[in-house]
Amino acid sequence: MAALTKGRKTPRFAGGGLRNLPVAASAVCFTGGLAIAAAGQARAGREGQGADNTAKAADAATYRAVGVFLKDVTGGSADGDVRVDVQEGVFAFKNSAAADEITQVDIGKPCFVVDDQTVAKTSPNSTRAAAGIVQEVGPEGVWVDVSLTNSALLAA
Structure with a gap:
């Protein structure tokens, strides 16, 4: 799986709040990409x-994980020079493959961030943040319920 190279329309299932967040310096964020x-x-x-797994x-x-980006932005020269709107809710992301592929039996379980469009079943060596709760696989x-609340609860 590869990270986005341009914006995409990410299918949205339901709900969610809107956040306006400062963008990290030089960070490239694409519309529909998973935002952290x-x-x-x-x-x-x-x-x-x-440098290593630790x-x-x-x-x-x-x-x-806080939602998906509502527009393409690139961070400025310093953290917070640019701001972006992020939508919380239930969104469809690409599935990982092989042992990390999410299936119907994973509904209601956490999944983990691989990149801005891909989620996985596991977090090898705890190197992936929780993306949210799996709602459906189709x-x-x-379909992942992504919100700051879910992310914080899953990290606790």
Whole structure:
């Protein structure tokens, strides 16, 4: 699976609030991409960053999935120079493959951020943040309830 290279229309199932968040410096965010807050700054969903799994896990532990981006934006030269609207709700994302593929038996369970359009069943070495709760699996992908509340509860 590859991260987005341009904006896309992400199918939305229902509900959710609207947030306006500061964007991390130089972060590239695409419409419909899964948004995370990292140290309070919005950026595209991703796995934890670092030199090894310990560093990646520590980084991922600071991420909170907050919804999807409502427009394409690129962060300015400093954190918060640009702001973006993010919609909470139930959205369809691409499914991982093989052992990380989400199936019907995973409905009601947490799933994890791979990138800004892909979710997975697991978080190997705790290097992925919780994306939200699986609501459905269908031809559109994995329907996930993404909100700051769910993300915070799953991280606790």
